[in-house]
Amino acid sequence: MKDNNWKQIVQMHGTLRLFCNLAIRKTPKGEALSAQEIDLMYHVALSKEAVTPGMLTSTMGISKTMISRLIDGLTQKGMILKKKSTTDKRSYSIVVTQKGKKEIDNAYQYYMEPIYRLQKEMGKEDLETLFSTIEQANEILHKSTLSTF
Known part of the structure; x- marks a missing residue:
């Protein structure tokens, strides 16, 4: 292996995975909506501007196909509505x-x-520092994955 620190990197990856598993709750069995569906609705509800599928692809970091599936499912369940643009059909x-x-x-x-x-x-201060660092990391990783969505 070219990287002499690979063991440390693997350990960091495991720490990150554990954090995600503990901090991001899975959907309870029997629930009507998945965590991703709830997340999509949070993004839409909290936005100060009209939200399009393209915006969700970028902010949620998932593919256009996945966004379309989530939107279709939420529309069928009556959780969201698609509002057609007056300028672009x-x-x-x-x-x-x-x-x-x-x-x-x-x-x-x-x-x-x-x-x-x-x-x-x-x-509060340490939590804000943690999330500031996570946001910085997200920006770095998001730049390298933009072309894949």
């Missing part, structure tokens, strides 16, 4: 329905509990 934005907003409210505490626990145990 091929384009549309996404709006969360009342039913979707209720689902977001119900899921919020379950999915956010690990972050609240980190804030309580680490303190």
Whole structure:
């Protein structure tokens, strides 16, 4: 192996994977919506501007195909609506329905509990430092993967 630090890199990768598994909750069995569907609705509900599928591809870091599947599923479940563009008939934005907003409210505490626990145990300042570093890493990794989405 060319990298003399490969063992350390493997260990770091394992630490990152464990953090993700502990901090990002899986969808409970029997739930109607997946964690990715909830995440998509969070992005739409919290945005100050109209959200398009292309924007979601970029902000969520997943493929156009996956975004389309999530949108189709959420539309069928009545959680979101596709709002056609008045200027471009091929384009549309996404709006969360009342039913979707209720689902977001119900899921919020379950999915956010690990972050609240980190804030309580680490303190607000350390948590902000952690997430600032994660955002920096995301930007670096996002640049190298933009062409794959």
